Amino acid sequence: MGEVVRRYGPWLSALIVGLVGFWIVVLVVLPQLMMVDFSFRPMLPPAELGGPQDVYTLRNYETLWANTIHRSIFFQTIWASALVTACTLAVCYPIAYFMAQVADRKTLPLLVLLLIIPFWINELLRTFAWYVVLAFNGPLNWLLLSLGLIDAPERWLGTPGAVILGMVYVYILFMVFPIYNAMESLDRNQVEAARDLGASWTRIHRRVVIPHAKPGIAVGCIMTFMLAAGSYAVPSILGGPNSRWFTEIIYNWFFEGGNWNQGAAYAFILLILCVGFILLMMRLFKVGLTDVAK
Amino acid sequence: MTADRFRTTLVGAYLALFFIYLFLPLVVMGVATFNTSRFPTVTPWMGFTTQWFAALFADGQLWRALWTSLAIGAGVVALAVPIGLSAALLLWRLHSRARTLVYAVMVSPLLTPGVIIGISTLVFWDRWIGVGGGLVLTVLAQSSFIAAYAMLLFMARLQRFDPAQEEAALDLGASHFQVFRRITLPYLMPAVLSAAFIAFLQSFENYNTTIFVRGLETPLTVYIASKVRTGLTPAINALSLILIAVTVAGAVVYEIMRRREARRAAAAAG
Numbered sequence: 001m002g003e004v005v006r007r008y009g010p011w012l013s014a015l016i017v018g019l020v021g022f023w024i025v026v027l028v029v030l031p032q033l034m035m036v037d038f039s040f041r042p043m044l045p046p047a048e049l050g051g052p053q054d055v056y057t058l059r060n061y062e063t064l065w066a067n068t069i070h071r072s073i074f075f076q077t078i079w080a081s082a083l084v085t086a087c088t089l090a091v092c093y094p095i096a097y098f099m100a101q102v103a104d105r106k107t108l109p110l111l112v113l114l115l116i117i118p119f120w121i122n123e124l125l126r127t128f129a130w131y132v133v134l135a136f137n138g139p140l141n142w143l144l145l146s147l148g149l150i151d152a153p154e155r156w157l158g159t160p161g162a163v164i165l166g167m168v169y170v171y172i173l174f175m176v177f178p179i180y181n182a183m184e185s186l187d188r189n190q191v192e193a194a195r196d197l198g199a200s201w202t203r204i205h206r207r208v209v210i211p212h213a214k215p216g217i218a219v220g221c222i223m224t225f226m227l228a229a230g231s232y233a234v235p236s237i238l239g240g241p242n243s244r245w246f247t248e249i250i251y252n253w254f255f256e257g258g259n260w261n262q263g264a265a266y267a268f269i270l271l272i273l274c275v276g277f278i279l280l281m282m283r284l285f286k287v288g289l290t291d292v293a294k
Numbered sequence: 295m296t297a298d299r300f301r302t303t304l305v306g307a308y309l310a311l312f313f314i315y316l317f318l319p320l321v322v323m324g325v326a327t328f329n330t331s332r333f334p335t336v337t338p339w340m341g342f343t344t345q346w347f348a349a350l351f352a353d354g355q356l357w358r359a360l361w362t363s364l365a366i367g368a369g370v371v372a373l374a375v376p377i378g379l380s381a382a383l384l385l386w387r388l389h390s391r392a393r394t395l396v397y398a399v400m401v402s403p404l405l406t407p408g409v410i411i412g413i414s415t416l417v418f419w420d421r422w423i424g425v426g427g428g429l430v431l432t433v434l435a436q437s438s439f440i441a442a443y444a445m446l447l448f449m450a451r452l453q454r455f456d457p458a459q460e461e462a463a464l465d466l467g468a469s470h471f472q473v474f475r476r477i478t479l480p481y482l483m484p485a486v487l488s489a490a491f492i493a494f495l496q497s498f499e500n501y502n503t504t505i506f507v508r509g510l511e512t513p514l515t516v517y518i519a520s521k522v523r524t525g526l527t528p529a530i531n532a533l534s535l536i537l538i539a540v541t542v543a544g545a546v547v548y549e550i551m552r553r554r555e556a557r558r559a560a561a562a563a564g
Contacts, residue, residue, distance in 0.1 A: 003387040007460050008478075009470025016380040023377045024399055027438035031414035038417050095312055098305060113549075118316055120545040122499035124515050125534045128522055129319035132326050132334050132531070139322055142337035169319070222405070230407020232502045233515075237522055247409050247502075254506065260417060267413045274407055 039265035060265035070249055070266075077246035078273065080160060081228035084167045088224050089217065091168065092175040096216075097209065099176075100183035101191060119173040127237045130166045131157065134238070158240025166238040167228050174227060175220035182216025183209065218285035225281075226274045246270060320538070327531040334528040346528040350536075353529065359517035362429070363498055366513055369433035370440055370497040371490045377437065378444025378489055379482065385445070386452050401446075403439035411439055412506030427509030435507040440496045444489040451485035454559060484555050491548055495541070 005013045040056045048054065064070055099111055118126065133140050134156040141153040156162050186209065194204045210217070235245035250270065253263030282288070322336055327347075330340040350356065381400055385393065403411060415435035419425040459481075463473045479486075501515040508516060521530050 004384060007387075007464070007470065008383075008474055012470055012474055016384055019377050019380040020384050023381065023438070023441050024396070027415075027434060027441075028399060028403055031411075031418035031438075034418040034422055035410075035414035038421065091312070094305075094308055098309065102305070114313060114316070116545070116549070117542055118320065120495075120541050121320070121538050122515070122541070124499065124501050124518055125323075125537060126320070128518070128530070128534060129323040131522060132323045132336075133319050135333070135335055137333065137337065138335050139337050169315070172316070226405060226407055230409050230502065232409055232505060233519065237519065247407075250409065250413070251505065254413070254416075260421075264413065264417055267410050270407060271410050274405070278405060 035264050036268055038261055039268045041261055043259050043261045060262045061269070063262060064266065064269060073244050073249055074246050074269070076160075077229060080164055081225050084164055084171070084228040085221050085225045087164070087168045088172055088175045089221060092172060092179060092220065093217075096176050096179035096183055096213075097205075099180050101186065101188055101209075115173060115176060123170050124233050124237070126170050127166050127234050130162070130169060131237055134162055134165075157238060158242060160239075160243040162238040163235050163243045163245070166234045167231060170231075170234060171224045171227050174223040178219040178223070179213055179216040182213040182219075186212045214285045215287045218281045218287045222278050222281050225277050229270065229274055229277075323531055324535050324538075327528050327535050329528060332527060334526065334531045346532040349527065350529040350532045355512070356514075356517060356533065359512050359514045362511050363514040366429060366432050366436065366504075367494045367497040369429070370436045371493045373433060374437040374441040374444050374493045375486060375489050377441040378446075378493075379448050379486070381441065381445040382448030382452055383478075385449065401442050404442050406439070408439075408500070408502030409506065411435055412503040415503075416506050427507050427511075429509075429511055431507040431509065432504055432511065432513070435503050436497050436500055439503070440493045443492055443496060447489045447492065448482060448485050451482055455481055484551070488548065488552065491544070495544070 004016060008016065039060055040058070041054060042057055042059060044051075044053055064074060095115075099108060103111060132138060135141075136153055136155060136157070140156065141150070144150045145153065190208055191204055194208050199207070230247060231245065232247045232251065235243065235248060239245060239248075246266070247270070250263050250266045253259050253266060257263070323334070326334040326336050328342050328344065329336060330343045330345070331338070385397060385400070388396065412435050415431060415438065416427060419431055419434065420427065425431060455478075459477050460473050463477050464470075468476065499515060501519065504513055505516060512520075518530060518533065
């Protein structure tokens with residue numbers, strides 16, 4: 001701190017510290033704390049705020065347990081997000097391996113460019129692209145019908161499958177790049193040596209490649225799970241009444257049910273879920289926070 | 295040998311499938327823009343048209359939504375970039391054990407689901423401060439995590455900064471303000487530009503956070519999502535196509551600038 005003042009003087013330093021303080025305290029920490037505080041209070045009309053009714057209670061959290069529909073949607077969201085994470089990992093691992101270990105120097109920039117282009121495109125628009133593909137009169141049904149795989153068009157939109165497919169598509173790049181970055185630093189000779197010494201394909205991956213790529217895999221899984229569990233765009237566009245997401249329930253508490261306290265409690269549960277997943281992955285893969293936030 | 299060739303073919307096929315998966319939906323969406331069909335699709339093909347672009351440009355709501363998004367984006371750039379710059383400068387000079395904690399708090403919004411950032415901002419500002427959802431709240435909510443992106447960009451640039459330059463300027467009698475204005479800021483200028491670009495883009499395409507804090511405002515993403523649910527026509531495809539074209543063009547310029555900068559840095563180091 002003294003160092004900053006010495007360089008930039010009292011006025012600029014005050015500005016610097018003020019901006020950072022405003023960010024950390026007013027934009028990040030206080031809102032989170034207040035959301036948690038709010039979630040432990042009952043919903044009251046303005047006149048009764050601060051009155052005898054305004055006490056801490058667990059009631060908003062009990063609702064989730066008591067409401068079987070919300071509870072099952074909560075567990076479905078966890079399960080589906082885990083499935084999205086696993087599918088994304090399965091799809092991305094070979095691509096990342098190919099880019100980091102097999103591709104030659106000439107094709108690599110092209111591959112990276114091809115991967116980056118969709119990354120720049122809005123999540124909402126990429127989801128919308130699948131809406132067009134999966135529509136009842138859309139190209140997927142047309143293709144399957146002409147191939148004779150189905151007899152009548154299927155309703156894909158509104159199914160859990162559509163939501164999961166859309167999420168894998170939308171979050172793929174959050175998985176590819178961390179794994180690719182981790183694998184890139186693995187000396188190609190190590191894989192070569194393992195192969196020369198007679199290790200099988202699976203063994204090379206299990207004993208050489210995966211241990212090296214661990215931090216990347218952890219980061220990819222954390223990002224994908226968090227984005228999936230917290231997604232609102234994908235389920236609201238590709239989903240339907242049978243594939244509701246926990247975020248949609250939270251949204252309804254705020255803007256249809258009008259019970260913000262209840263919504264804040266659900267939001268805090270979602271946050272705990274995500275933090276829990278991050279800690280689990282960091283423990284499982286033995287990586288630190290600095291590896292995660294790159 | 296045959297096993298190797300088999301493997302190469304397999305890998306090639308997988309790569310091809312992967313990139314088809316990545317691009318085909320976007321191509322389908324784009325092509326559907328030019329179909330006469332009232333619902334965006336490519337099957338059946340009912341004839342080539344550009345009428346949906348005309349329909350798009352005639353849509354007054356869309357233009358309002360675009361202005362709303364641009365205003366929010368400008369606000370986020372104006373707030374998040376200075377915050378990110380300050381945070382990077384402060385963190386860079388912080389060597390104590392507090393650094394790890396401060397850093398963790400600063401990057402935590404990047405690991406928080408967007409909906410939760412929106413909710414916590416709404417609850418805090420609406421119920422404790424008395425500022426309801428709207429343009430201001432949207433800028434504040436988005437800035438709270440976009441500032442972290444900006445900070446990471448500035449920190450990356452600061453890693454190669456030689457602090458002796460600032461010291462030399464101070465020794466030679468420059469004022470603190472001059473040091474910042476003439477030494478620090480010019481060095482960080484490329485990062486300022488890229489942070490502004492990233493901040494604007496992040497703001498422009500944000501949906502998950504925005505829906506909670508927007509109040510009665512309708513930014514472009516909210517408009518698109520509501521159109522998809524009610525009253526979808528290929529005009530939305532036309533809009534998507536334009537946005538994708540603009541984004542990709544911006545991304546290419548950004549990449550070129552970034553690579554030129556990296557080459558210059560490498561040349562300076564070597």
